[in-house]
Amino acid sequence: MSRIKEIDLTELIRPYAKDNLWLALNKSLNRVLATGKTMKEAIDNAKKGSSEKPVIIQAVQNYSAYVLTI
Numbered sequence: 001m002s003r004i005k006e007i008d009l010t011e012l013i014r015p016y017a018k019d020n021l022w023l024a025l026n027k028s029l030n031r032v033l034a035t036g037k038t039m040k041e042a043i044d045n046a047k048k049g050s051s052e053k054p055v056i057i058q059a060v061q062n063y064s065a066y067v068l069t070i
Helices: 010-017 039-049
Strands: 022-025 032-036 056-060
Touching: 010 022, 010 032, 022 039, 032 039, 039 056
Parallel strands: none
Antiparallel strands: 022 032, 022 056
16 A cells, blocks of 8 residues: 655745645645646746646645645
8 A cells, every 4th residue: 555645835835825825836846836816827827937737736824624636
């Protein structure tokens, strides 16, 4: 059985959480490529600045019931 890798994104997303912004992260999940008020806006902004396929996540203040799958 494969084990799920736990990744702590707290420090990376903290500056964006108060505004509940959508983030486009790089594949390694260690850099924000773009942001947006909507998921579509974050994706569109990421396409403008990078050819990398982003991982999209919403920055919220409480992730107690949130699971990110890639």
